[in-house]
Amino acid sequence: xxxxxxxxxxxxxxxxxxxxxxxxxxxxxxxxxxxxxxxxxxxxxxxxxxxxxxxxxxxxxxxxxxxxxxxxxxxxxxxxxxxxxxxxxxxxxxxxxxxxxxxxxxxxxxxxxxxxxxxxxxxxxxxxxxxxxxxxxxxxxxxxxxxxxxxxxxxxxxxxxxxxxxxxxxxxxxxxxxxxxxxxxxxxxxxxxxxxxxxxxxxxxxxxxxxxxxxxxxxxxxxxxxxxxxxxxxxxxxxxxxxxxxxxxxxxxxxxxxxxxxxxxxxxxxxxxxxxxxxxxxxxxxxxxxxxxxxxxxxxxxxxxxxxxxxxxxxxxxxxxxxxxxxxxxxxxxxxxxxxxxxxxxxxxxxxxxxxxxxxxxxxxxxxxxxxxxxxxxxxxxxxxxxxxxxxxxxxxxxxxxxxxxxxxxxxxxxxxxxxxxxxxxxxxxxxxxxxxxxxxxxxxxxxxxxxxxxxxxxxxxxxxxxxxxxxxxxxxxxxxxxxxxxxxxxxxxxxxxxxxxxxxxxxxxxxxxxxxxxxxxxxxxxxxxxxxxxxxxxxxxxxxxxxxxxxxxxxxxxxxxxxxxxxxxxxxxxxxxxxxxxxxxxxxxxxxxxxxxxxxxxxxxxxxxxxxxxxxxxxxxxxxxxxxxxxxxxxxxxxxxxxxxxxxxxxxxxxxxxxxxxxxxxxxxxxxxxxxxxxxxx
Numbered sequence: 124x125x126x127x128x129x130x131x132x133x134x135x136x137x138x139x140x141x142x143x144x145x146x147x148x149x150x151x152x153x154x155x156x157x158x159x160x161x162x163x164x165x166x167x168x169x170x171x172x173x174x175x176x177x178x179x180x181x182x183x184x185x186x187x188x189x190x191x192x193x194x195x196x197x198x199x200x201x202x203x204x205x206x207x208x209x210x211x212x213x214x215x216x217x218x219x220x221x222x223x224x225x226x227x228x229x230x231x232x233x234x235x236x237x238x239x240x241x242x243x244x245x246x247x248x249x250x251x252x253x254x255x256x257x258x259x260x261x262x263x264x265x266x267x268x269x270x271x272x273x274x275x276x277x278x279x280x281x282x283x284x285x286x287x288x289x290x291x292x293x294x295x296x297x298x299x300x301x302x303x304x305x306x307x308x309x310x311x312x313x314x315x316x317x318x319x320x321x322x323x324x325x326x327x328x329x330x331x332x333x334x335x336x337x338x339x340x341x342x343x344x345x346x347x348x349x350x351x352x353x354x355x356x357x358x359x360x361x362x363x364x365x366x367x368x369x370x371x372x373x374x375x376x377x378x379x380x381x382x383x384x385x386x387x388x389x390x391x392x393x394x395x396x397x398x399x400x401x402x403x404x405x406x407x408x409x410x411x412x413x414x415x416x417x418x419x420x421x422x423x424x425x426x427x428x429x430x431x432x433x434x435x436x437x438x439x440x441x442x443x444x445x446x447x448x449x450x451x452x453x454x455x456x457x458x459x460x461x462x463x464x465x466x467x468x469x470x471x472x473x474x475x476x477x478x479x480x481x482x483x484x485x486x487x488x489x490x491x492x493x494x495x496x497x498x499x500x501x502x503x504x505x506x507x508x509x510x511x512x513x514x515x516x517x518x519x520x521x522x523x524x525x526x527x528x529x530x531x532x533x534x535x536x537x538x539x540x541x542x543x544x545x546x547x548x549x550x551x552x553x554x555x556x557x558x559x560x561x562x563x564x565x566x567x568x569x570x571x572x573x574x575x576x577x578x579x580x581x582x583x584x585x586x587x588x589x590x591x592x593x594x595x596x597x598x599x600x601x602x603x604x605x606x607x608x609x610x611x612x613x614x615x616x617x618x619x620x621x622x623x624x625x626x627x628x629x630x631x632x633x634x635x636x637x638x639x640x641x642x643x644x645x646x647x648x649x650x651x652x653x654x655x656x657x658x659x660x661x662x663x664x665x666x667x668x669x670x671x672x673x674x675x676x677x678x679x680x681x682x683x684x685x686x687x688x689x690x691x692x693x694x695x696x697x698x699x700x701x702x703x704x705x706x707x708x709x710x711x712x713x714x715x716x717x718x719x720x721x722x723x724x725x726x727x728x729x730x731x732x733x734x735x736x737x738x739x740x741x742x743x744x745x746x747x748x749x750x751x752x753x754x755x756x757x758x759x760x761x762x763x764x765x766x767x768x769x770x771x772x773x774x775x776x777x778x779x780x781x782x783x784x785x786x787x788x789x790x791x792x793x794x795x796x797x798x799x800x801x802x803x804x805x806x
Contacts, residue, residue: 165629165641170243170270170291171277172532172541173485173496178627181541181574181586182276183209183645183678185693187269189299194720194730194756196772196799197263198316204290206732208678208695209273211711211787213400214257216319216350216794217359219390219421220399222258224787225273226647227674227699227709228287238597239617240287241277245294245384247425248282250506251451252599253473254516255398255414260388260423260451261292262367264312264325264343268293273678274647275592275621276574279530279543280498283568284594286619286649294369294386297337300329300805307331314801318776318794319361320348323801327369335375343367347390353782353795359402360416365390382429392419394458397465401790415465416458425449438487445481450474471512479504494534502526508598510556515604518561519554522598537578541588545570549595553602559609561602566616568593574623587624593617600655600666608665615653615668623647635685642681649674654701671702689720705742711787712736712749728758739786750783752776756799768806774799 165176166186177184185207187195197203199218204210213222213229223229228239242249242259251258273288281289301308307330314323327341347361366389373382394416396402403413427447434440454472457465483500506522513519526547533540547568553561574588594617602610625645633640653668676697683690693716699707713736720730731753738749756774761767776797784791 168270168272169268169293170246170280170289171272172280172498172530176629178584178629178641178643179539179576181539181576181588182623183273183625183643183647185209185271185273185680187271189267192263192266192269193758193770193772194728196314196316196756196774196801198319198321198797198799200259200261200263200269200292202776203263203266203269204271205734206693206716207271208680208693208714208716209288209676209697210271210290211714211785213787213789215359215400215402215788217257217361217396217399218319218321218345218347218365219260219361219363219392219395220257220359221260222400223290224709224711225271225287225290226649226676227697227707227711229709238600239284239594241281241285241289243281243289243291244386244425245292245427246445247427247447247449248477248479249423249425249449249451250477251423251453251475252597253453254469255400256453257399260390260421262343262345262365262369262386262388264314264323265294265327265341265367265369265386266292267295267299273645274588274623274649275570275590275619276572276588276623278570278590278592279528279545279572280500282502283526283545283547283570284592284617286592286594286617286621286651294371294384295327295339295341297329297331297339297371297373300327300339301331301337308806310803310805312801312803314799316797316799318797319350319359322346337373339369339371341369350794352792353777353780355795357402358792358794359399360394360396361392361399362395363390363392363419363421365421378432378434380429380431382431384425384427386423386425388421388423390419390421392417392421394460395419397455397469400788403463404790413463414469415463416460417465417470418456418458420452420454422450422452422454424451438489441485441487443481443483445479447479447481448477449479450476468512468514468516471510473510473517474507476507476509477504492535496532498528498530498532500528502528506598509554513556513558515558518557518598518602518604518610520557520598520602521552521554522549523552524549539576541572541574543570543572547595551596551598551601553598557602557604559602559604560612561610562612564596564601566593566595568595568616576627582628582630584627585625586627588622590619590621592619592621594619594655596655596666603666611666614655614666617655617668618652619649620651621647621649633683638683638685640681640683642679644677644679646677647675669701672699672707673701674699674707687722689718689722691718692716706740708742709787710739712739712747712785725763726759726761728760730756732756736783736785741786747784747786750781751779752781752783753778768804770803770805772799772801772803 171180201221211224214220270291277289278285309328311326325343331337345365347363349357350359368387371384398414405413431443452474486497488495503525528545530543552563572590576586627643629641631639651672654672658667679694696713715735718732754776760770780796
């Protein structure tokens, strides 16, 4: 395979980071939150087993916390994940065109391209596929933290087939809004962005009348307009008014608690581009008048009811039962412009309804000389993919599945070993509207994994893992007839073997008193058998299996703080080929992200972020050139006086107005320069 210059940057960066040295944090005990830490750079990871700081997780993981979200001030979830190494966008700069690639999984832009990535909002899985219309719809103003766990190490807990990894988004809690000693609090916000053209208004309220009850209500309203490229040309028209609602409540009864949450996004688009990944594309081929514009409704709902029991006198019981319902829907109708019609087969309503029941228990099995947490669980689900307009390229069907799993986390002094096993059965059933001959299909997945991390001394740790993963085909892949081609009746499930190894560091007092540093380097190799891919083009396209595929690469994250300064660097490199040595078409750019932030007094926070990407050759002969994109941002948040509680954020993305197209996008270009401004007030 060709050598990559950025690999040298990764190794050089790791060599630089390997000069750091100082003492280790106090270890957390099984079943408890991590001990308080002075290491502000080492964020707590919630979804890699029991909560722990990132440097003690034996897999490649990134956390975008509340402060980082405020620095980014995202218009859509893609702007958040663009800062994470190993993660690349698939879609566009549109709020409705978001899809993702992790380590080369999820960038086909075709049906089911996201199925190798588990996407969670407050622990509930989100999945949607509709031709050229994005995969994930999230109100970023409701987010408090986003975790990305790269690779299949999280399949045990979150579902079979997470070859790429897990994107876990957590929404705000009542406690985030209520000041200490108060029973009520809130935040109101107004925001503007120029590209995509966006106006935002939001208010969030938290209430805690007693220690055993709290509730939250939040409302956000977005007006979305056009996305423009660096030449000032409109690339995507979103033309939507998008109200969003978030409700949460939690009540404790002694050792028991119950909780409820509900999220609702309702976007009403008028003369909105049908193709939210690429825009109109008039003249894409001879005689093509474009994908058209329509009055498009996007609705996304997530509801869940939780019961938990954690008796103080029984360390073997910490059980949680969750009943959830999610639905993502697109309703496409013709717009007002007769010169831009949408093809009749693409009109109508398409839903992904998912009902799920989960039961999990975390038992503390610690004994003399070791800490041991054992998580066991059971899941049962039913997914209904429906369409009001029968379409060979958008088949209807049911997916039913159940699974059991166990994850053991044992720590002896300096060594922690995590071992997991998941078993899952899935049955898919086509509906009568599937025009081609199609049969019910059944699959099963057995997924063992083991990971270990060893603390060499007070600063350095080494870790490694082996995980075996099966990704079972989706309704899209099994029954998609692609207009003229019958579905592949012999489609097999993907089987992946992932190896990872790495080293992490955390410490302080390196170059000056009070400085802090954290570094984590992960190298991986993923061998996939029967990789599911789209073969052919146009009406003859269909899903097939690639005998073997190989992906390998690495990620490096490093952070350093000294007094009022924060510095960060992230590097991601990935290579991939099939059994014939043909380079896979799903590879993102190799990328370096650098960031510097200055806390200029109590009120001002100033930052610069640069992303440098290496070019990629595509399978059709196109070369996607490398690029450098630079963003600046500033926050004014006085801590005292009459203006205390006010926060003003200003930012410019792509400050040089660079014209570029990421390698993982179907086409481009990416958005040009974007000005951002928001004002919020906490009360």
